[in-house]
Amino acid sequence: xxxxxxxxxxxxxxxxxxxxxxxxxxxxxxxxxxxxxxxxxxxxxxxxxxxxxxxxxxxxxxxxxxxxxxxxxxxxxxxxxxxxxxxxxxxxxxxxxxxxxxxxxxxxxxxxxxxxxxxxxxxxxxxxxxxxxxxxxxxxxxxxxxxxxxxxxxxxxxxxxxxxxxxxxxxxxxxxxxxxxxxxxxxxxxxxxxxxxxxxxxxxxxxxxxxxxxxxxxxxxxxxxxxxxxxxxxxxxxxxxxxxxxxxxxxxxxxxxxxxxxxxx
Numbered sequence: 621x622x623x624x625x626x627x628x629x630x631x632x633x634x635x636x637x638x639x640x641x642x643x644x645x646x647x648x649x650x651x652x653x654x655x656x657x658x659x660x661x662x663x664x665x666x667x668x669x670x671x672x673x674x675x676x677x678x679x680x681x682x683x684x685x686x687x688x689x690x691x692x693x694x695x696x697x698x699x700x701x702x703x704x705x706x707x708x709x710x711x712x713x714x715x716x717x718x719x720x721x722x723x724x725x726x727x728x729x730x731x732x733x734x735x736x737x738x739x740x741x742x743x744x745x746x747x748x749x750x751x752x753x754x755x756x757x758x759x760x761x762x763x764x765x766x767x768x769x770x771x772x773x774x775x776x777x778x779x780x781x782x783x784x785x786x787x788x789x790x791x792x793x794x795x796x797x798x799x800x801x802x803x804x805x806x807x808x809x810x811x812x813x814x815x816x817x818x819x820x821x822x823x824x825x826x827x828x829x830x831x832x833x834x835x836x837x838x839x840x841x842x843x844x845x846x847x848x849x850x851x852x853x854x855x856x857x858x859x860x861x862x863x864x865x866x867x868x869x870x871x872x873x874x875x876x877x878x879x880x881x882x883x884x885x
Contacts, residue, residue, distance in 0.1 A: 633804030646674040648694035649761040663698040691764040702810030705845035713802040719880035722787040739780025805885030
């Protein structure tokens with residue numbers, strides 16, 4: 621991956637003015653957070669690795685990050701974004717990348733998983749910090765499965781990859797460059813991303829089941845991007861974060877065909 625050439629081609633934009641590349645690293649998020657704490661990281665910095673030995677996702681789960689098989693990266697954001705809500709920024713950019721640059725019908729699962737069919741192809745982990753000068757900051761971790769043709773047993777039937785889904789593009793340099801390009805366009809445009817996320821999400825009107833056996837119908841998103849649900853007796857509630865509830869597989873069963881909307885930005 622020629623990161624210098626990627627930087628030169630990106631031109632103006634927040635993300636990708638500096639790209640730090642690692643052959644192997646524990647976690648790109650951990651490195652970016654450590655550099656934020658030391659005052660080394662700058663707004664828009666990108667950390668990308670061929671392999672993560674301690675990659676992680678939400679709720680302290682490990683993220684399978686074998687050498688050369690995916691796009692494992694973290695982005696530093698200091699001072700917020702004009703695009704709102706912020707967690708939807710990488711999610712919408714990833715969905716459009718996979719749909720329009722890779723030829724896949726990618727869709728979103730609230731709050732920020734990217735799926736092709738029922739399989740999870742990418743995940744996003746956002747971690748907040750205060751920058752060295754006291755500014756609000758966060759690190760956006762992204763794991764995109766690219767070349768895997770098999771997964772560990774615990775991920776069988778859950779995870780998928782671009783290769784398994786027949787993507788027309790598997791070059792990690794191409795994927796990184798065009799992901800950053802799409803994120804820059806969304807950030808610069810200051811979009812309200814709630815309608816964009818809603819248009820790329822197949823959850824609404826579906827029955828969702830939690831590990832505890834509760835069932836809900838997904839109704840819509842609130843203006844803030846919270847997931848609105850209705851339980852079996854008609855009571856409505858809103859979820860603010862993924863930790864509020866984990867939904868079990870099967871909610872896409874018998875779902876109607878999906879056509880991705882036009883790209884945003």
